[in-house]
Amino acid sequence: MTFNELARKRYSCRKLATKPVEQEKLDAVIEAGILAPTAVNKQPFRIWVAKSPDALKAIHDVTPFTFGAGVFLIVGAKREEAWVRPADKANFADVDATIVATHMMLAIEDQGLATTWVGHFDAPKLQELIPELAGYDLVAIFPVGYADSAAKPSPLHAIRKSVSELVATI
């Protein structure tokens, strides 16, 4: 499969099967995240594998977007560890963690698994429930699993703006 075939195949899967995810597959997804580039190679991110009953309950308490997953990957950015661009003091922590998360999202697809990037959750509450997450910008929660046989892309999946709207040659 070419990279664009993989990118085209991926969609936000909102119905996951009960089949458990093998540890080797999670390891491959995590490796893809760690292989991501970061500004000045600062690697100002953390990945948490949430699968304990307490962690699963906490995630269910802070978002409805759980889709039947038995395991979740959470990605966070540590601002204090990131490169800061001198010209405008822009902190690259969230940029770096988002690249990591994007690698992971596509690796999940590459492993034959399915997910949705979940950004809609109560981050402060999650950090209260799981204190280890405090001090990080939480950029993504990935519910991870096998796509249910009834899963299908939402209508939004098919909608992309045109090249002429999105790309300019200057």
Ligand SMILES: Cc1cc2nc3c(=O)[nH]c(=O)nc-3n(C[C@H](O)[C@H](O)[C@H](O)COP(=O)(O)O)c2cc1C
């Ligand atoms: C940063 C980010 C945050 C998102 N947050 C959520 C979310 O909280 N819940 C959800 O159901 N989908 C979420 N999505 C999925 C988007 O709605 C989805 O990617 C978009 O509609 C395009 O559909 P597709 O992924 O199937 O191509 C998020 C996607 C991104 C990139």
